[in-house]
Amino acid sequence: MIGDEESKEGLSEASFAKKSYVAGTTESSRSEYQDEEYSVDPSDAQVFGRTFLTSLFKILKVGSIYEVEHNQTRIASDEFMQFFSQAMARYPEDDISISIRDELAVVNGSPLRLKRKMQGRLNELRDLFAAADIRGLLLRRGLNTDDFLSFLGALKAASKAKTGMEHVQLATIVIDHGQPTRNIIEAVMNVNKAMYVCHVYIRGLVKLKNAHDHVRRTGDADVSTGVIKRIMQSISDLIADEDFTILGLLPLRLVPPDLSSHSFNSAIYGMILADRLGLSPQMISYIGMSIIYQDVDRLAGITVGHRDRDSVLDPSTQFSMNLRDVAKMLPRVKGDVISTLRVLNTYERGCSFEQSVRAPFYKRNRKLHLAPRIIDLCRTYDLLIQGLEGYKTRRPDLAIEYIQARAGSVFDSALVKLMVSTLGVYPIGTTVLLTTGEKAVIVRTPDPSGDPRKPVVRILNQANPMSFDLSDPKYAHIEIAKSVEVDPSEISVSKVFLLS
Template sequence: MTEQATIDFFSTLRRAVANVHLYPKGHPQGELALDMLTETAGALTAGNDQVVLSMMDNAFYLDRQLLPQASLEYRDVYRLLHGHGLDSISIVGRATTGDLAELAAFLAAEGSDVPAEGTVLLNERPYNRSELLKHAAMSEIRHSYAASLDFLHGVADSMGTEDGGADISDAVWTVEDLLEKVLLQPGASLLLSTLKTHDEYTFYHSINTSLLALTVGQAIGIEHDQLVELGVGALLHDLGKIRVPVEIIQYPGRLDDAMWTEIKRHPHEGAQAILAGSGRGQEIAALVALEHHARYDLGGYPTVARRERLHLYSRITAICDVYDALTTRRAYKRALPPAAALKIIMNGSGSQLDPDLVQIFLSILGIFPAGSLLRLDTGEVAVVVVAGHGEETMEAAVAVTAEGERVPTPEPFELTADRVVDLVLPEEVGLDAASLVESPHLNLN
């Protein structure tokens, strides 16, 4: 049983539920989705009499095992299950397609009865709260990340309505919560900011950018209330993307001129949506949204007239935005390892990006930033847990053996840069460094 098997199950469950709305019963597309769901449910229980998925405190558990990544990547599935009053799903033996179809129909409908019998049992709750928490609890920062996803989800919904303004009144509260965790758990926050997902890219990117911006802002001595304003600006900087057609945002090739014109609207759209809402720091947040692609040399878009330079928060957000985008894989481009992304940031210093802030950014992240995957001279792959600075050693943990096996509980050790032979991408070894935040021996603060 692995977290990956659960992720596959969620992904097929999500599709099966969506298909209930899209196709009539018996339609080949709907049947195909149910067959795939049956297959992933089978893989989930393989070799076990029963497995239990529990939903508690915003986290998924597979039997007693916490699933940190799935809890964030499938936040929408959590909302869906929780919204239907579900705390647990027990799959007994090999789940039948009929029972899974009933589950999908139940989740697609509102207020129908909970299916009671069969191979898929709902709300049996075989594990109680303390039993699950005793084993592993989700980190505080991951809770805040989940709350931020919910917030952005709500904002996106409000922008889809008639009046079209963004409901951002909870932005301050959301960022205060993130900031509290960044201050309490700076290491865990930086590691979690490397989280990547294939869905809802803009939401995850926005939270990562905000976490990085808060870290930079704190390092340069910005006071608490202003840090919150910076964090709100960074969290909402790409809000306008919600108004750009998703086919263009996800377009897997080179954009033509018409598409670029659409993309270039997002700073304006975002600023307008923020101003149409209400809340503290709203004007500065709108400015950050407007300026985040304007470039340090003002050669970007949109043209910023009659101003000598961009707002400090726009300049901080721009660096964090570029860094997170470079390290993320998209339909049309590969991800860069963090150390390679920093080189590109350096190349943009003084033209695209503020050179003083670039220096600060590099000194905070180190040569191999937290979350970097490094191939060692032994053939093992280590995750950087706390970056080193200058010539110093970094704290790392071997997560994948030389034979390519995942290490169940990675142990921390001091790693020197001379032992690093290569940079590794998450997809090469099937490991997202952010999944290690709750790893018991790493003691991330």
């Protein structure tokens, strides 16, 4: 048995590499890496990818603190190069690559599954990349310590000067220029996009529920929402290309209905309508985050009214109640756009959309702001889908009927038309009975110029789950008879939808 005095020769190559992996760090950080999984074998894509990410993070972190000539930088660089050399000895390809997009890391083409601690390292690594305007690296066989130290020096200089690294040319390191927080679709072009969208959506649900639980537990509404903001920005980037997938996820009730799922779904519906209105991507995410904050404020005791069934606000006390809640918010809001929308949503709460908002709210009459009109409509639709706050749970098409029946009286009729044209008469995710007797799920709404009763459907048949477009002339004999409920024990609608 090898004892404490074992020599390097007595260790296996992997064991010695593992010791080097945690060597050279401070005493406090050494334990952070000591018990982690480790692999220099690229054939184990996930473990190797996480090991590579951690190794790269360590050397870039050290390089951002110390000068290139410093002994700590040299030690960390030697450790990384030892790991890289051992990996290349086992790898049939001539290079190892890493690409970062927002909260996603891809090593050698494989998206990594990361736990919380590793996700934190990725976030720091992304910030180091962003400071130098790079979003990926390709390290070629033949990379040596001098080349890597040259890269570290150029990286540090670019981070300080904010000039980017387009001028840096190294034979063994190829730099992918650009911000690592943009163009998410580029990073997942080789991944099942529907599953990635589902991952982003569920991650948002979980993060927001954790935030709500924190507010309930502590009574403090000043909760960190940085990760949620990045998730909402990711969804904003995905809306243009993956709106059908996103819209299909919302009514599936992948988690038990509660305030957090309602808040997150309403935010996404609001962002989709804002996108259809042609608002800027930044303003789209602002709309979404204002809804998120509105429910955080609700947990702090600020009433969130819904124009459809709001029994809390009385006309004689509406202004004073709204002003009271605005005063509650002021210690927690700043001068940014999201804070302005938060205050505006509370200040104009309960005001009629078809009439001008008058004194005492404003000196001059003015129309209700667009944001509250969008939010009230989207909130009510989601409450109908989830069956919350006294609403009976409705299928998506029946929720659309409910909204349409109140267009012009409770909701802005122009926004209702926009919602119907976006979601369809039979929204994505609706389960229907066809005139052929088969059950199907709506997977894509018709084009705005097409027949709203002719969407794309996928048959709920595990043996033959075919999809077809009802607007295609060859399917003219098939129509939707009605929407129906489907027994979850009979078939998983969510599984059929995601595989469509």
